[in-house]
Amino acid sequence: MKGSGATCERTRKERFIAHIMLGAWYKLGLFLLCYQIISLEGHPEGHYVAAVYEHRSILTPNPKVLTDRESALRLMNQNLDLYEEQVMAAAKEGVQIIVFPEDGIHGFNFTRDSLYPFLDFLPSLQSEEWNPCLEPYKFNDTEVLQRLSCMAIMGQMYLVANLGTKQPCNSSDAHCPADGRYQFNTNVVFSDNGTFVTSYRKQNLYFEYAFDTPPEVDYSTFDTPFAEKFGIFICFDILFFEPAVRLVKDYGVKHIVFTAAWMNQLPLLASIEIQQAFAVAFNVNVLAVNNHHPSLGMTGSGIHSPRRSFWYHNMESPEGKLIIAQISDPPADADLLWNDTSSTTESYREFFSKEPSCEENDIDAPCNKGWSHETVPSFHSTMMYDNFTLVPAWEEQGSLQVCSNSLCCYVDYQRHVLSDDFYALGVFDDLHTVHGTYYVQACALVKCGGPQFETCGHEITNATDTFDFHLWGNFSTSYVFPILLTSGMTLEIPGQVGWEGSHYFMRKNQLSEGLLTAALYGRWYERD
Template identity: 65%
Template sequence: MAIKGDMFLVANLGTKQPCHISDPGCPNDGRYQFNTDVVFSNNGTLVDRYRKHNLYFEAAFDVPLQVDHTTFDTPFAGRFGVFTCFDILFFSPAVRLLRDYEVKHVVYPTAWMNQLPLLAAIEIQKAFAVAFGVNILAANVHHPVLGMTGSGIHTPLKSFWYHDMENPNGRLIIAQVAKNPVGPIDAENATGEMDPSHSKFLKILSGDPYCEKDAQEVHCDEATKWNRNALPIFHSEMMYDNFTLVPVWGKEGYLHVCSNGLCCYLLYERPTLSEELYALGVFDGLHTVHGTYYIQVCALVRCGGLGFDTCGQEITEATGIFEFHLWGNFSTSYIFPLFLTSGMTLDVPDQLGWENDHYFLRKNGLSSGLVTAALYGRLYERD
């Protein structure tokens, strides 16, 4: 296939490796079995292989004794890296590969079961591309019955994807992308006239005396005022984690909610009100279901109904339009911006980055209803 198509080809398969009984880790049948990606060059040569390190309920497979950091060089786009599925949430090999091996593009075979509102396949694929400023070529198993859908070619600025829970047929995705991907606008290199809401955001962060803050209200000039009216704080389960939340009511507001060391803030305006309930949620702790890993999350989500207990449910449709700043005092630099709108559509922030030790995401002018806007932080060292 690689020769016939004159292309580099990455394929996922199972491999076995004989081991000796003197090896204390050697299975009883005398062989290791690995979830493996193989890489062929355009002349048909097997140039490398990657053995998956972070297994996800894969009883048939073993974890290799050493982490593979697999890269391959191409004449058309430089260096590519390879890892598989659940690896995307962990430091090794994913982050180390990008940090230490000058990788600009990632080939990513996966069998990912969508988990809304924070970890749908295309959602985390896109967030990874944005967070690290790389291109990611993601090929997911297409099996709607198992909830496995969502493949894409993602750059930091644009995505080409396929997600269809109704159609049993997959689709070939072809796209032209830059050899040197350019990241989204961050706080360091933002240009152009600053919008009024961003000025208010900066004043709030700086503790400007003309922008007073207390438990009841915030105002940054005589003409602008948001009343918090002692919003109720509640708890709801989101993807098996116990989030602390506040409702997002009214046409405009300034909210914050805290858990452990993390505080999340939202400054928002809504051109028109919808009938839906939205909430701002925070979680700072060890996720322990279907994998163990430490996360810090600030999330603006559409709830499943009008009851607080529906916040965190899996929703794909929404009509709520927001202009907003979402930020938090994260204690990690590894933050993935998750941004999903109605009909499983991906969107891109207008601006994101660090400001006064807080990481923020800004968006004006959504084209469709907001399902999820979240900052998903990973504290790898606390896993």
């Protein structure tokens, strides 16, 4: 009986692989001529064509119910079929690298045991190459990796995807879970010939109890013929030093691959806001892709450079979206782009010279006295689950200041459309403790949800008032992310950002849409 079972298993696997290979090479034949014609056109030096696919993943109806491997593969192959369609569409456009979202293949909300049949085995390959499409029998339980590898061959492009992986361990490993296996939330990278390039295991899990945190942080990078030094991380990782900031600071990464199943939270942490802010703050390109489930608040993907963004955010459509863009290497010197203070206004310089001080830990200190033509009342409102201190921006133009703990925020603004919309300047300098624990220093000029103070911090997506503004603060951290979002969930690139003395600033004139959020979102990692 054992031999018969093994034969059945081998027959099933052979049929599965034969299906993959026949389909792969047939479709490759159909598209190869078109791809070759596009490739002959070439790309300008220092440029490449990237794609991200915001995928509406097909989900198992009962993720907590135990199932078997064959049933798990049937579900995952439905998602992989959609991936394959996007690869072929991207190939016709000359795409050189494509990225798929976190949880796009297997879904989410599993228990540890119910997730297990959905996991592929990911071998450790320090000294040997492996092409799963061409070497399918080398390792067991690698069916998903095999399909992804074949897609990379079909499209003749680098491919990055997220899946669940497993790794056996034993009692000699002090970190080994009680059930004798690790379960990791993993990104995998394949080259354009299907070779497995590298993997990354998510470090900062977001209430993902079915997965394990890796015993050591992965600093995963890879080079390509068209752009050097890509770095990889996943979703919640973007808010932490390890590995996201470390990759940029210590590993020389200039291109980021970022997969996510990100639930948007306005006004400061919608997915496209933080994606673009990371690109601007660190002078890198970010290929960012989100899962598409608007009912769960999941949408928002983009291809971002420090100077331009191509993005998709749609809470209405049930469909996914393929974003394709030609992107260039980031400029060599970010300061030349972002810290040109030659055009800084005299009033802006004057504000720096008259900076008042606030007493430590006194969030009610009357920091605004003497700052504007009349005394502006400060108030408190909950924004992003945090208790912000704010002052209203009632006038057509003005200068405001508000302080909390060691952080003082300033804005010099002029409104070109003066409606009844209520805006306020807010500050937060403390430990964020809801849905994660991390230290935030934030200065934010936001549109409020109504005329009442307590509506500041509500999730607003449309506005009519356009602004010119300078926004700055005396941040204690050197890691500040500039966020600029306008009506209709429209991204705009800041006019100037950077440091002047002990202040980090953002300047923007001539907004094309009404202002939703202009914010400097600082992360004080050492105080997490």
